[in-house]
Amino acid sequence: MSDPAIGVRGLVKWYTRAGHPPVRALDDVTFDVARGSIFGLLGPNGAGKTTLLRVLSTLSKPTGGQATVLGHDVAAAPLEVRRRISVVIQETAVELFLSVRDNLITFARFHGLRGSAIQPRVERVLSDFGLTSEAHRKAMDLSGGFRRRVQVAKIFLVDTPVVFLDEFSTGMDPLLKRSVMEKLRQEAERGRTIVLTTQILSEAEELCDDILILNRGKQAARGNLHTLKLLSKGVYDVTVTFDRLPPGIEADLAARQPLRMAITQNTVELTLREDEGGILPVVSAIASRGRVLRLEVGGASLEDVFVELTKNQPATTEDASSAPRGVS
Amino acid sequence: MSALAAVVYREGKIRASNALFIFWDIVYPLGYLLVFGVGMNKALGFAQLPVDYYAFFLAGVLGMAGFGIASNTAWSFFMDRDNGIFYEMLTYPISRAQYLLGKVLFNVAIGLMQAFMTVVLAAVLLGVQLRPVGFPLLAASVVVGTAGWFFFYSIFALAIRRNDAFNTVTSIFYFVLLFASSMFYPVEPLPAAFRMVARANPITWHVDVMRFATIGLGDPRWIAVEALCFGAFTVASFAGAIVMLRRQA
Numbered sequence: 360m361s362d363p364a365i366g367v368r369g370l371v372k373w374y375t376r377a378g379h380p381p382v383r384a385l386d387d388v389t390f391d392v393a394r395g396s397i398f399g400l401l402g403p404n405g406a407g408k409t410t411l412l413r414v415l416s417t418l419s420k421p422t423g424g425q426a427t428v429l430g431h432d433v434a435a436a437p438l439e440v441r442r443r444i445s446v447v448i449q450e451t452a453v454e455l456f457l458s459v460r461d462n463l464i465t466f467a468r469f470h471g472l473r474g475s476a477i478q479p480r481v482e483r484v485l486s487d488f489g490l491t492s493e494a495h496r497k498a499m500d501l502s503g504g505f506r507r508r509v510q511v512a513k514i515f516l517v518d519t520p521v522v523f524l525d526e527f528s529t530g531m532d533p534l535l536k537r538s539v540m541e542k543l544r545q546e547a548e549r550g551r552t553i554v555l556t557t558q559i560l561s562e563a564e565e566l567c568d569d570i571l572i573l574n575r576g577k578q579a580a581r582g583n584l585h586t587l588k589l590l591s592k593g594v595y596d597v598t599v600t601f602d603r604l605p606p607g608i609e610a611d612l613a614a615r616q617p618l619r620m621a622i623t624q625n626t627v628e629l630t631l632r633e634d635e636g637g638i639l640p641v642v643s644a645i646a647s648r649g650r651v652l653r654l655e656v657g658g659a660s661l662e663d664v665f666v667e668l669t670k671n672q673p674a675t676t677e678d679a680s681s682a683p684r685g686v687s
Numbered sequence: 688m689s690a691l692a693a694v695v696y697r698e699g700k701i702r703a704s705n706a707l708f709i710f711w712d713i714v715y716p717l718g719y720l721l722v723f724g725v726g727m728n729k730a731l732g733f734a735q736l737p738v739d740y741y742a743f744f745l746a747g748v749l750g751m752a753g754f755g756i757a758s759n760t761a762w763s764f765f766m767d768r769d770n771g772i773f774y775e776m777l778t779y780p781i782s783r784a785q786y787l788l789g790k791v792l793f794n795v796a797i798g799l800m801q802a803f804m805t806v807v808l809a810a811v812l813l814g815v816q817l818r819p820v821g822f823p824l825l826a827a828s829v830v831v832g833t834a835g836w837f838f839f840y841s842i843f844a845l846a847i848r849r850n851d852a853f854n855t856v857t858s859i860f861y862f863v864l865l866f867a868s869s870m871f872y873p874v875e876p877l878p879a880a881f882r883m884v885a886r887a888n889p890i891t892w893h894v895d896v897m898r899f900a901t902i903g904l905g906d907p908r909w910i911a912v913e914a915l916c917f918g919a920f921t922v923a924s925f926a927g928a929i930v931m932l933r934r935q936a
Contacts (some may be wrong), residue, residue, distance in 0.1 A: 452771035
């Protein structure tokens with residue numbers, strides 16, 4: 360990749376605290392992020408996603424390795440990095456005592472906007488985020504969802520070439536989330552590089568050009584959606600809705616050792632690994648157990664890949680040596 | 688420069704959203720001077736002092752005001768942490784030094800306003816004989832004093848994650864630093880051990896400089912030494928606060 364927006368080489372981060380064993384939060388992480396792309400960081404809780412974002416946004420120094428943002432080293436030139444980024448941190452972050460409008464103006468001033476440049480941008484963002492009628496209200500009087508809306512709105516005020524979002528959609532209603540995702544796509548098309556973490560895999564599936572799955576501080580897999588799905592070749596999602604749940608079906612299905620299984624009322628959802636030729640007989644056998652109202656068989660989703668790569672590996676960061684290697 | 692201006696703008700906006708806070712910062716030292724200063728002067732008198740007690744206590748009140756503004760400003764780190772904005776601000780395009788300086792600059796302006804009002808009130812209502820030639824030194828000591836104490840408190844506000852623990856620390860500092868100093872009484876008549884502690888107390892250095900600036904009390908050479916010591920204390924506290932800020936997150 361020529362001249363990437365973000366370059367990470369052998370990044371290591373240990374957390375040490377007196378009286379506690381050291382925790383390896385990032386272990387030899389290496390990847391590049393192309394300019395103008397949307398890059399997703401996925402992983403279970405404690406995988407190291409937020410730690411990685413904190414290192415890249417200069418909130419935390421790496422223990423080893425190197426990370427650069429637009430050519431500037433996050434440890435050696437943090438101010439140069441901060442001049443090129445805007446960040447939505449995982450926790451809600453607003454100026455509680457200021458109005459919504461003043462929250463936006465203050466953020467804009469911090470990012471170097473002055474005088475007449477600020478007002479039109481503020482009005483546009485207020486309108487885009489449905490905040491115009493709330494503009495005069497202090498953030499402390501807003502609901503949690505609206506506070507998050509103000510926080511996310513801020514990054515659309517400025518033109519920093521790199522944007523980091525840590526679980527940006529937390530607390531957002533579905534309509535706003537969809538609108539923000541559309542805006543993020545537009546920002547990427549304008550050339551901004553977006554790096555986001557998410558636990559919502561459909562979000563990553565829909566939005567990200569490139570995905571890194573972290574598990575226990577290590578890279579579990581890396582690639583675009585197509586590449587990652589190849590990791591689960593031969594993995595199928597099967598959904599069967601019966602008129603009523605056949606007795607004993609749970610034990611029968613468990614005997615097939617599915618990667619994932621969920622039974623809700625009279626619907627059975629399974630993720631199975633089977634040969635291409637073997638999946639239809641299996642589905643037929645399941646369907647023959649009762650009167651079927653609905654039957655769906657699909658290829659692997661990102662969720663399947665994620666589950667397969669991170670299954671049976673509790674999200675402690677103490678020892679990441681057994682995480683499987685993916686493609687890159 | 689624009690980064691500093693942005694921090695000052697932000698501090699001003701937040702402080703302006705709670706006018707009571709500013710009012711209290713400005714008015715409470717005046718009350719102290721009028722109630723405590725006049726009361727002590729009338730009730731006890733201080734025969735060994737070359738001036739009235741309230742003239743002597745004027746510098747103490749000014750020092751106390753700077754000390755209070757500084758601790759309130761440092762406490763705002765806890766508010767910023769609770770709002771989550773603290774960590775977001777650490778990703779803004781400002782250096783850690785600019786963050787600290789910007790935070791204190793607005794409050795230095797409050798300190799100067801408060802000092803001006805106190806000095807005028809002392810002259811008009813209490814007839815304190817002031818030295819106009821000392822006013823530049825007074826202004827400088829208000830600026831450096833407020834900043835120095837803010838940096839000092841910031842070290843603890845940044846190191847201590849719990850608001851209640853920080854409040855305990857500030858209460859201890861208030862008690863030890865204010866009373867083992869020349870803020871309320873002259874140091875010379877104190878017992879030797881007490882005097883030694885007071886002489887090594889940055890509050891004493893700060894208040895002595897302001898006392899010299901306002902009413903001319905003190906040996907100019909000794910005052911110069913105390914001013915230098917307080918300057919060194921401010922620089923060391925600034926360095927300590929930057930280190931603590933860099934260790935956040």
